[in-house]
Amino acid sequence: MENILKKWGIYQFPGAQPSMAMEDKHNLKDDREFQPLLVFGPPTIFPIFEAQNSHNYRFLKAYSSQVPLHQFLTEQKVDPSSIQAILCNPVQKVSADAIRLLPSLRIIVTTSAGTDHIDLVECSRHSIQVASTAGDHAGDVADMAVGLLLDVVCKISAADRHVRKRGPSMPLNLSFGFKLKGKRVGIVGLGKIGTAVAERLEAFGCSMMYNSRKEKAFISYPFYSNVVELAGDSDVLVLCCSLNEETRHIVNREVMLALGKDGFIVNVGRGGLIDEKELMQCLMEGEIGGAGLDVFENEPIVPTDLFSLDNVVLSPHNSSFTSDLFHESCKLAAETLQVFFSSSS
Numbered sequence: 252m253e254n255i256l257k258k259w260g261i262y263q264f265p266g267a268q269p270s271m272a273m274e275d276k277h278n279l280k281d282d283r284e285f286q287p288l289l290v291f292g293p294p295t296i297f298p299i300f301e302a303q304n305s306h307n308y309r310f311l312k313a314y315s316s317q318v319p320l321h322q323f324l325t326e327q328k329v330d331p332s333s334i335q336a337i338l339c340n341p342v343q344k345v346s347a348d349a350i351r352l353l354p355s356l357r358i359i360v361t362t363s364a365g366t367d368h369i370d371l372v373e374c375s376r377h378s379i380q381v382a383s384t385a386g387d388h389a390g391d392v393a394d395m396a397v398g399l400l401l402d403v404v405c406k407i408s409a410a411d412r413h414v415r416k417r418g419p420s421m422p423l424n425l426s427f428g429f430k431l432k433g434k435r436v437g438i439v440g441l442g443k444i445g446t447a448v449a450e451r452l453e454a455f456g457c458s459m460m461y462n463s464r465k466e467k468a469f470i471s472y473p474f475y476s477n478v479v480e481l482a483g484d485s486d487v488l489v490l491c492c493s494l495n496e497e498t499r500h501i502v503n504r505e506v507m508l509a510l511g512k513d514g515f516i517v518n519v520g521r522g523g524l525i526d527e528k529e530l531m532q533c534l535m536e537g538e539i540g541g542a543g544l545d546v547f548e549n550e551p552i553v554p555t556d557l558f559s560l561d562n563v564v565l566s567p568h569n570s571s572f573t574s575d576l577f578h579e580s581c582k583l584a585a586e587t588l589q590v591f592f593s594s595s596s
């Protein structure tokens with residue numbers, strides 16, 4: 252797990268360390284007097300949450316353990332049936348096995364909007380509530396989508412690397428970027444994030460079209476029920492939809508070939524929306540123009556072949572991790588758990 256944390260980086264926020272007062276308060280009580288809260292994989296958000304809530308919970312940090320869950324709980328001397336709540340985010344899966352191990356589990360709180368890391372079928376089998384406390388994240392994710400697009404189209408990161416490598420005199424031999432104005436943008440998933448992306452890109456003079464589960468009333472952008480056709484009419488595809496069995500690999504080789512050699516893909520949804528092996532091939536063979544990727548199919552693993560490609564901009568599933576949103580999300584998670592525990596005691 253340490254490697255995972257290193258790979259994704261740990262965010263440090265002022266105030267993320269528990270205050271002395273909180274620690275003292277905590278130390279006065281025996282750990283067993285605190286409500287156990289099993290914490291799955293939010294290494295980024297968790298320090299803030301812990302600092303603000305250390306007086307309420309005994310945190311069982313499964314994300315920092317290398318061993319299977321049952322062994323972790325045994326090592327912590329925790330009875331699995333004492334656990335009613337899990338706090339998680341997409342970094343670590345909440346599998347059916349984990350859920351089955353916890354007979355009293357009643358709620359899973361995820362700080363993400365997406366819930367594809369949680370086995371929802373198993374949750375519904377056991378009547379476990381799943382609460383998303385992502386907060387108002389659409390604008391933050393849309394900012395990142397536009398940032399990735401501008402970066403890859405205007406070659407900002409590539410130019411930055413070029414300048415640093417070349418040194419102080421102005422390098423002139425970098426290949427040209429492109430205009431964003433006039434690009435035809437196909438948005439896959441016109442929900443809150445997709446709509447926020449469209450609003451932003453309209454200001455850049457792009458024209459919008461979209462694919463969604465169904466055509467939306469009162470939206471004037473052309474609707475495409477078929478993603479290959481959408482790609483064929485687009486210069487850019489921006490993926491903003493959630494990952495489920497219908498959308499897994501919604502962008503496959505056929506879609507990428509339809510998008511074409513000058514086409515760009517931005518993915519701020521989930522890695523599994525794109526067939527990543529095919530994406531690598533298409534990027535390396537020049538079948539598409541470039542990609543801006545915030546998410547990957549097998550996170551936290553990022554295919555290393557991408558590192559040498561100048562037409563790719565990478566970000567570590569970072570789009571909704573603005574500092575403002577972190578605090579909002581922590582607050583919502585704390586409130587949700589508080590309501591849950593106060594109504595279940």
Ligand SMILES: O=CC(=O)O
Pocket residue numbers: 341362363364365366385388571
């Ligand atoms: O990926 C982030 C989220 O689902 O909120």
